[in-house]
Amino acid sequence: MASPDPAAALLALDRTHVWHPYASMNDPAPTRLVTGASGAHLELADAGRVVDGMSSWWAAIHGYRHPALDAALRSRVDEFAHVMFGGLTHEPAVRLAARLVEVAPDGLERVFLADSGSVSVEVALKMVLQAQRGRGRPERTRLLTVRGGYHGDTFGAMAVCDPVGGMHTMFRDVLPEHVFADRPPAPGDAAAVERWSQSFRALASAHAHELAAIVVEPLLQGAGGMHVYDAACLRVMREVADEHGLFLVLDEIATGFGRTGTFFAAEAAGVSPDVLCVGKALTGGYLTLAAVLCTDGVARDLSASESGVLMHGPTFMGNPLACAVALASLDVLATGAWRADVARIGSGLATGLAGCRGLPGVADVRTLGAVGVVQLDHPVDTGKATQAALDEGVWLRPFRDLVYTMPPYVCTDDDVARICAGVAAAAAVA
Numbered sequence: 468m469a470s471p472d473p474a475a476a477l478l479a480l481d482r483t484h485v486w487h488p489y490a491s492m493n494d495p496a497p498t499r500l501v502t503g504a505s506g507a508h509l510e511l512a513d514a515g516r517v518v519d520g521m522s523s524w525w526a527a528i529h530g531y532r533h534p535a536l537d538a539a540l541r542s543r544v545d546e547f548a549h550v551m552f553g554g555l556t557h558e559p560a561v562r563l564a565a566r567l568v569e570v571a572p573d574g575l576e577r578v579f580l581a582d583s584g585s586v587s588v589e590v591a592l593k594m595v596l597q598a599q600r601g602r603g604r605p606e607r608t609r610l611l612t613v614r615g616g617y618h619g620d621t622f623g624a625m626a627v628c629d630p631v632g633g634m635h636t637m638f639r640d641v642l643p644e645h646v647f648a649d650r651p652p653a654p655g656d657a658a659a660v661e662r663w664s665q666s667f668r669a670l671a672s673a674h675a676h677e678l679a680a681i682v683v684e685p686l687l688q689g690a691g692g693m694h695v696y697d698a699a700c701l702r703v704m705r706e707v708a709d710e711h712g713l714f715l716v717l718d719e720i721a722t723g724f725g726r727t728g729t730f731f732a733a734e735a736a737g738v739s740p741d742v743l744c745v746g747k748a749l750t751g752g753y754l755t756l757a758a759v760l761c762t763d764g765v766a767r768d769l770s771a772s773e774s775g776v777l778m779h780g781p782t783f784m785g786n787p788l789a790c791a792v793a794l795a796s797l798d799v800l801a802t803g804a805w806r807a808d809v810a811r812i813g814s815g816l817a818t819g820l821a822g823c824r825g826l827p828g829v830a831d832v833r834t835l836g837a838v839g840v841v842q843l844d845h846p847v848d849t850g851k852a853t854q855a856a857l858d859e860g861v862w863l864r865p866f867r868d869l870v871y872t873m874p875p876y877v878c879t880d881d882d883v884a885r886i887c888a889g890v891a892a893a894a895a896v897a
């Protein structure tokens with residue numbers, strides 16, 4: 468029977484036809500209808516105006532309907548929306564690549580524009596495998612990574628995600644087997660760092676002959692568990708890579724563009740990678756776009772492989788709309804205001820979440836930059852926890868044993884306080 472309520476009708480169609488991320492069609496979890504978004508707020512059909520504690524999966528760093536990003540997109544649409552990138556180029560892509568080289572750690576000079584974070588990881592893996600071939604080391608086909616990582620949902624990326632999750636178990640027969648070191652320890656425990664470093668070095672030398680690269684998220688592991696680790700471990704990875712002729716691939720898809728307090732997380736460790744993946748906040752959360760930057764050395768080695776070219780080229784490579792909005796986002800970041808915002812939000816989260824420490828069911832509370840995490844000692848009931856946060860006027864998406872927030876940088880102090888109340892309420896759900 469047709470519903471007289473248009474929101475209910477849309478949600479009924481949604482339940483019938485639309486996949487959502489990691490969702491069941493047999494038993495669909497509730498989804499909420501967004502009717503508007505501006506600044507740090509979402510407008511939900513059933514819950515009204517709420518603060519967005521997720522930045523739309525960490526991407527919408529400047530909030531929604533940012534005037535500069537809106538304007539960039541509008542004016543680009545009047546030029547042309549897309550052209551193929553094979554044999555053709557255009558100003559937004561060229562300017563974006565040049566800007567990324569400017570803001571990236573030293574030495575990263577070659578830019579591949581990809582459609583999404585996962586695809587950029589696939590491209591990065593092809594780069595290092597081809598570069599090893601170009602160096603005359605075709606037997607170096609495995610990757611060294613750490614437990615607890617997340618690099619995307621496509622097959623190459625999945626193979627370097629935490630092996631304990633469901634993806635590895637289910638796809639064991641089709642995934643290449645890479646080499647997993649222990650998760651690097653949390654900051655500040657010198658003895659734990661030393662133990663980890665020794666075992667990482669030992670594992671790397673045992674497998675060096677077959678390894679192409681080290682692939683990790685720097686300092687903050689995101690979807691694999693919101694784990695913060697000691698910067699010294701990243702420096703060890705850089706040393707080990709150099710010692711054994713491995714490339715260091717840093718996945719800054721979650722951490723890039725100021726989220727952890729420095730423009731790129733690796734800066735805080737003083738580490739420069741050979742290959743860098745960026746995505747998510749690259750377009751300020753407006754359109755799907757990612758990029759892979761590599762050194763001239765990687766580009767030369769790769770180009771000496773038997774194909775002579777990088778074997779990748781997506782249909783929507785370098786989409787001008789996405790590039791234009793990414794440039795506008797980088798312009799907003801270039802004002803430097805993000806630094807103060809991230810610090811302000813970080814201290815608001817540290818203060819506001821401190822009260823969760825010691826609550827029943829709470830195992831740990833941690834913050835890094837504009838990231839706040841409450842880890843429980845039990846799996847979260849996502850449906851109930853989401854509702855509890857909404858009752859406080861906050862949109863969150865807890866997962867596993869984690870209630871966390873990555874707010875847009877435009878959040879006011881009041882928004883941050885509200886988010887903390889939402890996180891506490893979600894964490895208190897039994």
Ligand SMILES: *Cc1c(COP(=O)(O)O)cnc(C)c1O
Nearest residue numbers: 583584585617618619689720721
């Ligand atoms: C989200 C994420 C990806 C995957 O990006 P998609 O755009 O979702 O494909 C890869 N690596 C990290 C660290 C991420 O956070």
